[in-house]
Amino acid sequence: LTFGHRLAQAVRTTGAPLCLGLDPLPERLPSAMKARWQGLRGEALRGAQAEQVYLFNAAAIRAAQGRLPAVKLQFAFFEALGHAGWRALEQSCRAAREAGLLVIGDGKRGDIDSTAAAYAQAALDPEGPLGCDALTVNAWMGRDTLRPALEQCRSHGRGLFVLVRTTNPGSAEHQLAGSPSGAERMAALVAELGPELVGPEGLSSVGAVVGCSAAAEAQGWRAAMPQAWFLVPGLGAQGGTAAQVLAGRRPDGLGVLGAASRALLYPSEPSPEWELRPQDWIARQVERLVAELREIQG
C-alpha cells in the first residue's frame, strides 16, 4: 500500500485532516515532569529531560489515538537532547506506530549520494531506528537528493513531503525569486515525481509542505500539484487558521493534512487539568480543533 493511499484511508476513517505535531520543549512540560531534572547539568540533564519528553509524548499519542490519522515528530527538539533525545524519538515513533497512527518525521533532510541514503535509512527504512511512514525533505541541492527516499517510497510504502512553500519571514527570499520561482520549481518536481506513486484516491506518496498562511495561493499550489498531499504546518502557534489549512483541499475534501503542535500540547494559561492529566487536556484540544476543521469542510 502506498503512503498516499494509507494517509487517505486514515484521514477518512478519523474524519480529521490533522496531525498532532510533537515538538517537545522540555521547559514547557508540566511542573511535575520538570522537577525531575532540577539541579542536573550536561548529559545527565539531557537524559532526564529526554525521559520526561518521551512520557509526555506517550500521553499526547494516547490523546491522538483514534482521533487523528497521524503525528508529526520534529527531529530538532529531540536532537537538542543528544543521544538520549534520539532514544526518546525512537520510542515516540514506536509508541505512535503501536497506537495505529501514521508517523511523519519532520527532519527537512537533504543531502546527496550515500549521505541521502543514510538519511533515508535513518528515517524511513523498516529495519532502521525510526521507521517513519514519511519524511519532510529539502531538495534545494537537486532532485538526486530524493532518490534513496523515493526508493523507500516504492519498496516500503513510505512517503515524502518536499518543502515547496513556507511562510516564515525570510521565505520569499528564495521561494519567490525568479520565474518560475523557487517554490514553483519545487512544485513542478513534486508534480513530476508523483504519478509513479499514486493510490486509488489519486493522491501520491510524494507530497509537499505548503505553509498555512499561504492560503491565498493554496488553490494555485493545488493546480500545480493535483496529486500531492499538502502537509500544512503552523496551525495555531504560527497564526494559521483552520480555514487556511483547508484552502488547498481538493473538491472531494482530501489532500491536505494540517499540523498543529503547541496549540494542542501546551495551555496558553495555567491549567491544573493539564498539569495533572495532560492526555485528557490534549484530547479535548484535538477534538475541538477537529470539530472546527469539520465545520469548515462542511
Added chain:
Amino acid sequence: LTFGHRLAQAVRTTGAPLCLGLDPLPERLPSAMKARWQGLRGEALRGAQAEQVYLFNAAAIRAAQGRLPAVKLQFAFFEALGHAGWRALEQSCRAAREAGLLVIGDGKRGDIDSTAAAYAQAALDPEGPLGCDALTVNAWMGRDTLRPALEQCRSHGRGLFVLVRTTNPGSAEHQLAGSPSGAERMAALVAELGPELVGPEGLSSVGAVVGCSAAAEAQGWRAAMPQAWFLVPGLGAQGGTAAQVLAGRRPDGLGVLGAASRALLYPSEPSPEWELRPQDWIARQVERLVAELREIQG
C-alpha cells in the same frame, strides 16, 4: 576568538588546508571490527556498529591530530545508527576536540524559529551534546533560519558554512536557475552576513560550501564572497582534485578548506596494514594529500 580566526590559525599552524571527513559506513570498516556485529539485528546491530564506528573514528582522529586543522563529521551516517549512532557522534566530537582539532558538523540543517534554535543548540552550543565549532546549513527557507546559529557564532565563537554551490548531478536545478541564480543569492547572503564576524585575517565565521568540481567558477565565488571560508567537499571520492580544491583561495593562500573522507579512510584495494593499523594507514594518506596540496599552493 571568532571561528574564522581560529580556523585561519589552525590552517597556518598545520600548513594543511584540509579537513578529514568522518563518514563512517559500517560495511567499510576493517574486518575485525565488522566481525563484532555478525548475526546481530535491529537495535543490537546498530549498537555494535556504533561502538566500532567510534573506535574507527578515534583511530582516524589520532591520525589527523597535529597534521590537520579540523575534522568534518557527516551526521547522516551516525543518524542511520539511531541513538547509538548519536552517542558515537557525541564521543567522536569530544575525541576530536580533545585532540586539538576543530570540529565541523556536516548536518545541512535548515528550519525556522524555535526549531532552528534547537538545531543550533544540538550542534553548536557549548552546553549541548555535540559542541561543534561549525555547522553546515541549508538556508533555502530564508535567512531567518540562520539567526540562532549566528547567535552561537557571536556568543561562542562558532562558525557556519552555508550551502552555496554543490556539484552533484541535480545541483544546477535550483542553484543555477534564475538571474541572480539560487547560488548567487546564497553567496550574496554569505557576503552580507560575513562582515560582523571577521577575524584579523579578514576571514569571517560565516563561510560557504562550494563544491570541488566548480573550480572553473571558484574565482567568481571568491569575488562574490571575499571574506568567506570555502568548505570544499568531494576531494577524492567525488572526483575532485587538489587543484580544484585550491582554486578558490585568496592571494595569501588562505580561504579554502578541502574535505576528503573516503579517499583518506578506506583503501581502494585490500590492505593488510589498514586492516591491522588503520591509524597509521590513514596518517600516511593524510600526509600524502597534504603534500600534494602544498605543492600546488607553492
